Amino acid sequence: MNDSAGQDKRRFDFGDIVRIDECEDELYRVEGYTELIYYSSEGMYQESYYDLARIPDGLYLDGYDDNMTLICTAEEAWELLEKRKAKNRQSTLSINSKKSPQEQIDDLLDEHNDFMELYRITRDKEYIELAKLAFDFIKELQQKELKFEIPHI
Incomplete structure (x- = not known):
């Protein structure tokens, strides 16, 4: 298995500043991510979720590709x-x-x-x-x- 396989799928990277759809007034910094790969007889499915820290107080939140918008790169x-x-x-x-x-x-x-x-x-x-x-x-x-x-x- 190639470690860089998920790199192409992931939309956000460490240090990127993002906004969450439900929290339009708040900014978050990407602190980490988790990649899950599901295997079945029909094929493979990959999902990523991100560990986010709210700016300025550092409150942690999970974010997903479909509910995050990139504000700026790291x-x-x-x-x-x-x-x-x-x-x-x-x-x-x-x-x-x-x-x-x-x-x-x-x-x-x-x-x-x-x-x-x-x-x-x-x-x-x-x-x-x-x-x-x-x-x-x-x-x-x-x-x-x-x-x-x-x-x-």
Whole structure:
């Protein structure tokens, strides 16, 4: 049996960034794959499924050829993740004034947690800086909120 037989059938490779049909807003990195070969009197059938890690938190999920879409190859992944990081930085920097201060604080806490998880996974210190930035905005919002509170008499 030739080990490269399944190579032609497999659509995704290690490090590729993919999207799952049921999870349109989330990106996953291909961490591994399993190839199954079924033999019967009628012939051979091959199936592949993939071990995926959600970006940014690493939650594992299985994916199949028929429900995955390639976003970029492993070679292009670094550039995509850098663009995503810049977008996250921009969203952190722009406080949405249409939301209440508490909603904004909740959003910033979510972003802070995402940045800390990204740092844990990648060890990229820029994520620590973004997490600190999120906390700075939280402090700023809390100070603004305290100024507008009506004192109890």
